Amino acid sequence: MADEYIHFVTTGGTIDKDYLTHKGTRNFTIDDPAVERILETIAPEPNFDYAVESIMKKDSLDADDDDRERIREACREAPGENVVVTHGSDTMIETARQLDCDKTVVLTGAARPQRMTDSDAAFNVGMAVGAVQSLDTGVYVAMSGSVYEHDEVEKREDGQFVSR
Amino acid sequence: MADEYIHFVTTGGTIDKDYLTHKGTRNFTIDDPAVERILETIAPEPNFDYAVESIMKKDSLDADDDDRERIREACREAPGENVVVTHGSDTMIETARQLDCDKTVVLTGAARPQRMTDSDAAFNVGMAVGAVQSLDTGVYVAMSGSVYEHDEVEKREDGQFVSR
């Protein structure tokens, strides 16, 4: 169950947002993959091999069919059987339902950027890593503290992921 | 798979250490359960019910047979089928092997106190939560980025948990 390779695909979303300090920028910007910084906290070091593939840096509200096709391809072409996708929460479920590949794929993200104190990002990525090693082939969503099959989850108005 | 009750049992260990500021204290002290602070980062809020039961505040090197009996009892008496135990890493595997109960029990902890920047605590607890919802009845250890069955893991000299 342990010591397996995990392929991380990053697409942007809140988890990767940072606050830039230049004049006139009053906003958060999607920056480098948070998952790299989170995996570096594993001490003394991770006992699985992994690679982080950043395929886009988008707010998930702006993701279109071409973007979803790129995510689908990245999952299919990923080495090994275990894939974790970090994704914006607004359309995470939609992307999960359009993925089809014969691997164990877990999508996760964050309600609060990893760069902020009290972020849920490290917990969520941990949850996805724990699930991707334990689950059978299929596409899952790990958010709000639970792991769901992709067709058994919905996002409520207040942002919480719950069972449908 | 989701929305289930999880019972958290805390026993102390590095994950719960804090640095007290009184004169002459040159050391870390085991304080309140870190898992409570970690679960509070789940936003907007966790979609599982839970309780945190603190049964001792010990360095795991100091845990004796009586302590292990208390942990065993806490697991047996825990409501529901899903139990996460936070524990010091030095004797976590020993405790895991002495637990026997007909539930899904995942032990985890941290190499670096949750109160410190760059701690692995939130990732590890996330991993345990993701695993406890996904695994069959049994006792598991979630450390160093992987989830192990209790009889298939060992801790190396440098602190890393690996497959035996």
Next chain:
Amino acid sequence: MADEYIHFVTTGGTIDKDYLTHKGTRNFTIDDPAVERILETIAPEPNFDYAVESIMKKDSLDADDDDRERIREACREAPGENVVVTHGSDTMIETARQLDCDKTVVLTGAARPQRMTDSDAAFNVGMAVGAVQSLDTGVYVAMSGSVYEHDEVEKREDGQFVSR
């Protein structure tokens, strides 16, 4: 020099920004005064008395003459002789030049919200507190690691405060 009362006036700006997690919010919001959270880190506790007065929650690019008049009044009416004002950096110098009161007033803020890891907020507020206790009557700006008289500072395109 020590143990004196300090009056903190907060007006918003980057230092007080937080990231809200509701659906569709892709942006920061100015939240409760960061200076309160920073002062709580002083251990075991601050040896000066203080109060925090939040008079507005604005991006400083949106501050108008009425807002500056409110800040001027808050400084005049502040108890004691030491006032620290937290303010957005974009128009901090403009506000400083329009303040006139017979107290020691130090304006500060942050390039990165206090809610983020690696924020400059705690350092900057510390700098302002160290300066307000040490300086004569006048209006000063404490940013980018230095304390300036209000008419001897300018902000460069890249956001750095430097001597004029």
Next chain:
Amino acid sequence: MADEYIHFVTTGGTIDKDYLTHKGTRNFTIDDPAVERILETIAPEPNFDYAVESIMKKDSLDADDDDRERIREACREAPGENVVVTHGSDTMIETARQLDCDKTVVLTGAARPQRMTDSDAAFNVGMAVGAVQSLDTGVYVAMSGSVYEHDEVEKREDGQFVSR
């Protein structure tokens, strides 16, 4: 008043403590100077030149006369007129009283290691930097939120620095 050179001398103490993760280490260790990490948060970058000179890594309870002589020499030989010394809090005042040099020297430290969340380290170093630029020649102590002349401060049993 601004844009001047500041020389930082580090000696160890709580501010520089870290928690190492090797087996059997149940304790802190004094690590690399925290002041370097704090100064890196100044954004976009500090407007003063500086150097950080680490002359020892000691708990201040263990500092002896030879150590104090080394600190005295480091202050005398420091380039420029502004020196900030980071030091353990237990004997900070004793060291301050034995320093004599014709510069502005501010000693500071922390009640909580800089590596921990909610540390007072960044605030304290900011306070020292704000003070060293604003004060006349002399030796000062910046702790607990106030800046003191070295012969007008004492440390209470509970760790708070107050006026004598």
